[in-house]
Amino acid sequence: MATDNANADGFGEVSRVRGILFEYLSLGASVAGLVALGVLLVYVAIDAFDLASASPGWLLTYFLTLVIPFLAFCLYSADDSAVTRRVLVVLAGGLVAVAVIFTAIEAFVVTIPRLSWQLTYLFVVVAPATAYLAYVGSHGRVGAVGFGLLGRLVGGTAIGLAVGTLFLVFDELVWFLAYTLGVLPAAALYAYGRRRDAGRAVTAAIPVGLVGLVAAVFLRGVVRTYPSDLIIYLWTLAVPIAAVGALVVDARGSRTAAVAAGGVPLALAIAGGFLAGNVGLPGPTTLIVIALTGVPTAIYVHRVVDVGDGTVGLGLPLLLAAGVIVGALVVEAWGVPAPDPWLDVSYVTEAPSRNATEAGLYPAIVGSVIIIALVAVLSFVLGVGTSVFLEEYMPETGVLGSLTRLLQINIANLAAIPSVVYGLLGLGLFANLLGFGYGTAVTASLTLSLLILPITIISAQEAIRSVPDDLRRGSDAMGATRWQTTKNVVLPEALPGILTGTILALGRAIGETAPLIMIGAATTVFSAPSSLFSRFSAMPMQIYAWAGFPQAEFRYGVVAAGVITLLIILIGMNGTAILLRNRAERGS
Amino acid sequence: MSNTSSDTTEDESLITTEVETGSANWSPALGETAVAARDLNVFYGDEQAIDDVSIEIPEKRVTALIGPSGCGKSTFLRCINRMNDMIDVCRVEGDVEFGGKNVYDADVDPVALRRKIGMVFQKPNPFPKSIRDNVAYGLKIQGYDGDVDARVEESLKGAALWDEVKDQLDSSGLDLSGGQQQRLCIARAIAPDPEVILMDEPTSALDPVAASKIEDLIDDLAEEYTVIIVTHNMQQAARISDRTAVFLTGGQLVEYDDTAKIFEDPEEQRVEDYITGKFG
Numbered sequence: 112m113a114t115d116n117a118n119a120d121g122f123g124e125v126s127r128v129r130g131i132l133f134e135y136l137s138l139g140a141s142v143a144g145l146v147a148l149g150v151l152l153v154y155v156a157i158d159a160f161d162l163a164s165a166s167p168g169w170l171l172t173y174f175l176t177l178v179i180p181f182l183a184f185c186l187y188s189a190d191d192s193a194v195t196r197r198v199l200v201v202l203a204g205g206l207v208a209v210a211v212i213f214t215a216i217e218a219f220v221v222t223i224p225r226l227s228w229q230l231t232y233l234f235v236v237v238a239p240a241t242a243y244l245a246y247v248g249s250h251g252r253v254g255a256v257g258f259g260l261l262g263r264l265v266g267g268t269a270i271g272l273a274v275g276t277l278f279l280v281f282d283e284l285v286w287f288l289a290y291t292l293g294v295l296p297a298a299a300l301y302a303y304g305r306r307r308d309a310g311r312a313v314t315a316a317i318p319v320g321l322v323g324l325v326a327a328v329f330l331r332g333v334v335r336t337y338p339s340d341l342i343i344y345l346w347t348l349a350v351p352i353a354a355v356g357a358l359v360v361d362a363r364g365s366r367t368a369a370v371a372a373g374g375v376p377l378a379l380a381i382a383g384g385f386l387a388g389n390v391g392l393p394g395p396t397t398l399i400v401i402a403l404t405g406v407p408t409a410i411y412v413h414r415v416v417d418v419g420d421g422t423v424g425l426g427l428p429l430l431l432a433a434g435v436i437v438g439a440l441v442v443e444a445w446g447v448p449a450p451d452p453w454l455d456v457s458y459v460t461e462a463p464s465r466n467a468t469e470a471g472l473y474p475a476i477v478g479s480v481i482i483i484a485l486v487a488v489l490s491f492v493l494g495v496g497t498s499v500f501l502e503e504y505m506p507e508t509g510v511l512g513s514l515t516r517l518l519q520i521n522i523a524n525l526a527a528i529p530s531v532v533y534g535l536l537g538l539g540l541f542a543n544l545l546g547f548g549y550g551t552a553v554t555a556s557l558t559l560s561l562l563i564l565p566i567t568i569i570s571a572q573e574a575i576r577s578v579p580d581d582l583r584r585g586s587d588a589m590g591a592t593r594w595q596t597t598k599n600v601v602l603p604e605a606l607p608g609i610l611t612g613t614i615l616a617l618g619r620a621i622g623e624t625a626p627l628i629m630i631g632a633a634t635t636v637f638s639a640p641s642s643l644f645s646r647f648s649a650m651p652m653q654i655y656a657w658a659g660f661p662q663a664e665f666r667y668g669v670v671a672a673g674v675i676t677l678l679i680i681l682i683g684m685n686g687t688a689i690l691l692r693n694r695a696e697r698g699s
Numbered sequence: 700m701s702n703t704s705s706d707t708t709e710d711e712s713l714i715t716t717e718v719e720t721g722s723a724n725w726s727p728a729l730g731e732t733a734v735a736a737r738d739l740n741v742f743y744g745d746e747q748a749i750d751d752v753s754i755e756i757p758e759k760r761v762t763a764l765i766g767p768s769g770c771g772k773s774t775f776l777r778c779i780n781r782m783n784d785m786i787d788v789c790r791v792e793g794d795v796e797f798g799g800k801n802v803y804d805a806d807v808d809p810v811a812l813r814r815k816i817g818m819v820f821q822k823p824n825p826f827p828k829s830i831r832d833n834v835a836y837g838l839k840i841q842g843y844d845g846d847v848d849a850r851v852e853e854s855l856k857g858a859a860l861w862d863e864v865k866d867q868l869d870s871s872g873l874d875l876s877g878g879q880q881q882r883l884c885i886a887r888a889i890a891p892d893p894e895v896i897l898m899d900e901p902t903s904a905l906d907p908v909a910a911s912k913i914e915d916l917i918d919d920l921a922e923e924y925t926v927i928i929v930t931h932n933m934q935q936a937a938r939i940s941d942r943t944a945v946f947l948t949g950g951q952l953v954e955y956d957d958t959a960k961i962f963e964d965p966e967e968q969r970v971e972d973y974i975t976g977k978f979g
Contacts, residue, residue, distance in 0.1 A: 589888070589891070
């Protein structure tokens with residue numbers, strides 16, 4: 112009887128205390144970590160841009176000319192009255208709340224160093240609200256167009272600067288010969304073969320290209336006269352980029368639009384390249400930047416105009432530029448006291464100095480960019496090669512299977528070895544034994560590649576393993592060789608995962624200091640490296656050196672500016688890689 | 700189940716006679732033999748998956764392999780194009796003849812062999828590429844230098860998929876429904892113009908409507924190709940095949956004959972029990 116009636120009072124209760132406790136502890140831990148990092152970055156940004164001395168008037172001016180128009184743009188794009196209301200409430204309510212709480216803490220608890228309530232409002236309320244709105248706005252067509260255009264402008268500039276930097280070290284004359292003799296004929300053959308359906312032309316492209324490259328290296332020692340750098344960049348980079356742009360537009364639209372999409376950026380690039388010298392900018396780099404920015408922008412603008420939806424969004428870069436200019440004019444006209452940021456143009460274009468106000472990071476930036484480019488190529492090629500070999504070629508059973516497992520365990524262990532040890536290995540192997548020299552860019556690149564190789568291999572293996580076996584069997588059953596299966600099915604499918612792993616590993620490499628110290632890299636050099644074998648410094652090394660300077664300006668302002676530069680370059684690099692990855696994901 | 704396994708040793712002589720009776724009964728209309736196995740034994744490690752199977756499969760016909768799970772029919776199918784080579788522990792003894800040549804001879808390149816034999820799997824497995832690239836895959840890896848687009852169209856028509864996808868050849872093969880994906884896999888298999896098409900339970904992951912489309916398609920395919928199909932579905936075997944081979948536990952081929960004979964008047968009691976659903 113008792114059991115029959117038991118359910119009348121419900122089914123009893125099951126305790127969830129431990130689960131709930133765990134949930135909130137995890138949430139608390141992750142929030143605490145993020146908040147701590149956020150506070151640090153806020154202080155670093157305040158130091159780097161000297162925001163502590165920014166007057167409320169200066170902040171208000173740019174808030175009105177730059178932030179408000181941007182928010183309005185996003186709200187216009189989102190076109191959602193609920194979001195608009197919510198954002199207005201948060202901005203207004205946040206203003207009052209931050210002002211009251213900040214003043215209360217200052218009055219009753221403790222004075223908060225180098226922060227005013229206005230700055231706190233900007234960082235705590237406006238910055239997250241802007242990020243949220245940018246996210247919401249990017250889902251509208253207008254916002255998507257605006258951010259797409261902005262992304263091409265920023266991305267093109269960044270890639271152009273990176274290419275210009277790489278040519279500081281790599282011999283542009285070899286590149287000129289290699290392009291003229293190898294790359295161009297191979298590309299022409301390939302295009303011809305594709306268009307005319309001539310399989311032999313396509314097959315001949317690679318051998319012809321290789322012969323051209325070998326001939327280029329050989330001729331470099333023989334040929335004495337070359338065109339100027341500007342002509343070389345024009346011929347080998349700007350013209351082909353413009354041609355590709357014109358072809359892309361041609362495939363979609365009219366001949367005139369194609370000529371304009373290729374021709375206008377090319378003309379601008381040529382003009383920029385030849386005139387840059389007059390205003391003290393390096394001509395070749397200017398040419399590359401304009402070409403790499405202009406052509407994708409032209410293609411994008413053509414497509415947006417062609418589709419005819421959200422063309423208003425194309426005004427976003429203008430809106431932002433106008434905001435900056437108007438803000439600067441107002442500040443100038445009304446004599447609003449402006450902060451003097453440590454991170455300015457001269458900081459990223461000048462050499463280090465004993466004088467804090469003249470100190471620059473340029474040689475270290477160039478050093479880091481070159482090392483990272485080499486590390487990216489080396490670790491990607493070696494990492495993917497090794498992981499393909501281990502996953503696709505080594506058998507899982509028998510003697511070789513045991514060997515594979517042994518290798519596997521050792522690679523996992525290598526990932527856990529402290530970076531100082533890799534520094535020692537680099538010192539012994541590359542600097543001493545192979546004679547690449549102490550503290551040279553090539554020694555550093557090889558050492559850092561070794562350091563991140565295990566991480567790259569393990570993540571690439573994971574990505575390759577996650578490709579369904581069904582696909583491999585399907586390809587095998589079609590009579591594909593193992594190489595054909597790997598190349599056509601496994602690698603394209605695994606590429607996004609492989610790139611994710613490589614991005615994470617590169618993030619580690621760019622911040623490493625210990626192995627660089629071990630191989631004898633200089634903490635400070637005063638000119639950018641001019642070849643792979645010249646001595647260099649990297650950003651973390653230089654920042655570390657400055658942090659030890661006795662003057663407070665170095666320890667706060669200059670170091671903070673260095674950290675921000677390092678982060679911006681890291682984010683730019685990762686952003687590029689993530690874009691590539693997303694493209695690969697969409698392509699498959 | 701335990702009864703049948705204890706019977707196996709006594710029946711061994713019967714099996715071989717059964718096959719020979721079967722082949723002796725072939726009418727000339729059946730044509731040439733496309734694939735033949737002689738005294739085939741397959742082991743996974745110590746476990747025997749195929750037990751002394753001999754069979755002759757006629758060309759341009761549909762031959763169904765039926766039997767309960769684990770009876771070795773899929774293993775037999777994978778012996779024909781040597782897909783078993785991929786399994787490290789798999790060991791094959793005996794001959795499998797295709798085009799008059801033992802495919803397990805030392806001078807046979809399994810990759811070259813597979814280019815002559817198409818295969819369709821249980822789960823549709825189109826590549827994460829466009830429909831066009833999926834169908835052209837075999838042509839691409841074999842370095843075909845004719846008109847690829849024409850062959851793609853022809854193969855998609857052959858797989859009864861052309862009308863449904865002709866406007867979206869550049870969209871991903873994964874965007875298709877399950878049944879369409881399976882027909883895409885069939886188009887992929889026939890594009891390089893193989894002689895034999897192996898199908899390993901091609902409809903078991905599909906709904907009945909999609910399955911019946913595939914069945915109609917298999918009928919048409921048999922005009923040009925030798926089709927060997929593994930199926931769990933007895934009605935399907937009865938509907939689409941000309942010849943049926945019944946495998947029972949232990950990897951033995953118990954009976955092999957014209958489909959009508961197998962389903963109406965099987966020689967073996969065990970086959971009748973299996974077909975009428977008494978076990979398996």
